[in-house]
Amino acid sequence: MKLRRSGIMCSAMTDQNSRPRGYEPRENLDFLREIVRRDIRSGVYGGRVATRFPPEPNGFLHIGHAKSICINFGIAAEFGGVCHMRFDDTNPETEDMKYVESIQRDVRWLGFDWKENLFFASDYYELLYKLAIRLIRDGLAYVDSQSDEEIRKGRGTITEPGVHSPDRNRSVEDNLDLFARMRAGEFPDGAHVLRAKIDMAARNMKLRDPLLYRIRHATHYRRGDAWCLYPMYDFAHPLSDAIEGITHSICTLEFENNRAIYDWLVDNLFPEPRPRQYEFARLNLDYTVMSKRKLLQLVEEGLVSGWDDPRMPTIAGMRRRGYTPEGIRLFAARIGVDKANSRVSMEMLEDAIRDDLNARAPRAMAVLRPLKVTIANWPDGGVEGLEIPLWPRDTGKEGTRTVPMSREILIERTDFSPEPPADWRRLRPGGETRLMGGYFIRCEEFVRDPATGEVAELRCSYDPDSLGAPAKGERKKTTAIQWVSASHAIPAEVRVYGRLFAAADPENVEEGKTFRDYLDPASAEVLRECLVEPVLASAAPGDRFQFVRHGYFIADEADSKPGAPVFNRVVGLKDKYRPVAR
Ligand code: ATP
Ligand code: MG
Numbered sequence: 206m207k208l209r210r211s212g213i214m215c216s217a218m219t220d221q222n223s224r225p226r227g228y229e230p231r232e233n234l235d236f237l238r239e240i241v242r243r244d245i246r247s248g249v250y251g252g253r254v255a256t257r258f259p260p261e262p263n264g265f266l267h268i269g270h271a272k273s274i275c276i277n278f279g280i281a282a283e284f285g286g287v288c289h290m291r292f293d294d295t296n297p298e299t300e301d302m303k304y305v306e307s308i309q310r311d312v313r314w315l316g317f318d319w320k321e322n323l324f325f326a327s328d329y330y331e332l333l334y335k336l337a338i339r340l341i342r343d344g345l346a347y348v349d350s351q352s353d354e355e356i357r358k359g360r361g362t363i364t365e366p367g368v369h370s371p372d373r374n375r376s377v378e379d380n381l382d383l384f385a386r387m388r389a390g391e392f393p394d395g396a397h398v399l400r401a402k403i404d405m406a407a408r409n410m411k412l413r414d415p416l417l418y419r420i421r422h423a424t425h426y427r428r429g430d431a432w433c434l435y436p437m438y439d440f441a442h443p444l445s446d447a448i449e450g451i452t453h454s455i456c457t458l459e460f461e462n463n464r465a466i467y468d469w470l471v472d473n474l475f476p477e478p479r480p481r482q483y484e485f486a487r488l489n490l491d492y493t494v495m496s497k498r499k500l501l502q503l504v505e506e507g508l509v510s511g512w513d514d515p516r517m518p519t520i521a522g523m524r525r526r527g528y529t530p531e532g533i534r535l536f537a538a539r540i541g542v543d544k545a546n547s548r549v550s551m552e553m554l555e556d557a558i559r560d561d562l563n564a565r566a567p568r569a570m571a572v573l574r575p576l577k578v579t580i581a582n583w584p585d586g587g588v589e590g591l592e593i594p595l596w597p598r599d600t601g602k603e604g605t606r607t608v609p610m611s612r613e614i615l616i617e618r619t620d621f622s623p624e625p626p627a628d629w630r631r632l633r634p635g636g637e638t639r640l641m642g643g644y645f646i647r648c649e650e651f652v653r654d655p656a657t658g659e660v661a662e663l664r665c666s667y668d669p670d671s672l673g674a675p676a677k678g679e680r681k682k683t684t685a686i687q688w689v690s691a692s693h694a695i696p697a698e699v700r701v702y703g704r705l706f707a708a709a710d711p712e713n714v715e716e717g718k719t720f721r722d723y724l725d726p727a728s729a730e731v732l733r734e735c736l737v738e739p740v741l742a743s744a745a746p747g748d749r750f751q752f753v754r755h756g757y758f759i760a761d762e763a764d765s766k767p768g769a770p771v772f773n774r775v776v777g778l779k780d781k782y783r784p785v786a787r
Pocket of ligand 2: 261
């Protein structure tokens with residue numbers, strides 16, 4: 206088997222032609238791929254590779270999950286293995302079918318396919334219960350009737366060993382009897398728990414007789430009221446891996462200490478070769494929060510318009526915002542897989558999105574804050590169709606659109622200054638500028654609104670010989686500006702989104718504040734007076750464009766209608782940031 210060498214080459218990304226700029230295959234395998242390659246070579250799993258993505262269905266997926274998805278599905282695809290989609294649904298209080306649906310939709314949208322390998326931990330309850338009974342029979346688990354508080358105290362501290370529970374030496378018969386009655390619903394929540402009998406003096410606190418089962422009289426979204434006894438994550442997760450024949454169980458660093466429980470359980474209950482857990486650094490991204498609980502709070506408190514608010518770091522939000530799956534995968538490949546936690550700048554994500562969109566978003570002109578311009582020497586009623594390229598040269602793509610030019614046009618207010626600074630490259634009184642794809646115009650006169658004093662209109666002339674002619678002299682020092690013909694332009698709503706939080710690390714809060722206090726109220730600006738060129742009238746929801754000099758935009762999936770377009774700004778253009786080569 207020939208291994209693909211780069212982490213970027215997940216199956217969904219092998220189309221050479223759509224490879225975005227900035228793509229540089231990494232020479233070295235990351236540590237996870239090294240491990241997988243080693244295991245294939247040694248034959249420990251008979252050459253098999255099985256990974257899994259195990260979300261709890263208690264919220265929408267975010268960009269951190271996207272990293273995990275790209276790693277798990279990516280490794281499976283690169284090494285000819287499978288990646289299971291498993292819902293880790295062992296907590297009846299917070300889980301919901303709507304999250305199961307959104308998670309599946311998001312993983313598919315990112316470009317990955319679990320095929321027939323869709324699993325639910327809640328389908329293993331009976332099997333897990335039987336495995337717990339085996340532990341009890343083997344003297345490896347016991348029912349503890351202490352209160353939560355007593356259990357916590359008995360666990361000791363990092364410097365002091367824990368103490369044995371008075372119930373630690375219950376007989377196997379008593380344990381089996383109590384455990385069966387816990388399942389049968391004879392006891393209220395908290396009356397008893399099942400604990401592993403490991404080592405109350407263990408250096409790793411997680412090994413001090415961890416909880417395996419707890420009583421919860423709550424309705425589960427899939428199992429209804431069939432169970433009132435629920436397995437803990439530390440019990441359900443490794444055993445679900447083993448049940449499914451997972452080979453490499455890849456999770457984030459905060460589970461490093463849990464690996465000892467993982468190993469203890471799987472070694473006691475399953476034969477070799479059994480799954481092994483490996484940890485990588487979670488993604489922390491500036492200007493966002495990355496916890497489903499906090500994102501849920503934003504949604505429930507109405508601080509955003511929903512899980513798919515275009516400012517949310519959720520996959521649904523990024524989709525609505527206009528990010529592409531390819532751009533997100535490119536980002537995941539560029540950040541790579543690491544063993545040390547760090548923060549990633551938002552520019553790195555935005556840059557990947559830009560690099561992907563550059564070659565796939567045709568160019569068009571939009572005037573977001575219009576200023577009226579009359580071309581005095583343009584024939585009254587005359588219209589000329591200018592053929593303007595849809596693509597810049599570096600994309601290698603061809604095609605043009607026709608942009609009508611007439612006597613009255615609109616330009617961006619910010620492209621004219623009555624008293625410009627010395628280095629001004631746009632329109633000024635008496636100065637010339639090229640209309641992008643068209644003629645040079647000269648500002649002969651400007652008119653102020655008598656009430657507000659603001660510039661209300663420009664009177665210009667145009668140079669009929671300047672179309673397509675190279676600029677010379679003073680003209681070379683100017684920038685071409687976007688424009689639309691007044692009688693042909695299409696009114697549009699444009700939503701300019703910024704970053705949801707004003708602070709780079711909104712979870713690292715000052716005393717007395719919460720992450721909500723760092724929300725940026727100016728992060729969603731709605732512009733309703735925009736005018737766009739006629740070709741955009743037929744934009745279908747989901748179509749993406751570059752509005753020249755403004756950034757990348759998408760016709761909103763929910764609100765945009767042909768003839769009455771609504772655009773979201775995906776990402777601006779100005780950022781010159783380039784990631785370091787990895
Ligand atoms: P959250 O704290 O946002 O609820 P979680 O870890 O509880 O996240 P799960 O549904 O349990 O969410 O996560 C599913 C998988 O995604 C896990 O394997 C987890 O390690 C991984 N994951 C979650 N957050 C990140 C992140 N920020 N970066 C990388 N992987 C992540
Ligand atoms: Mg979790």
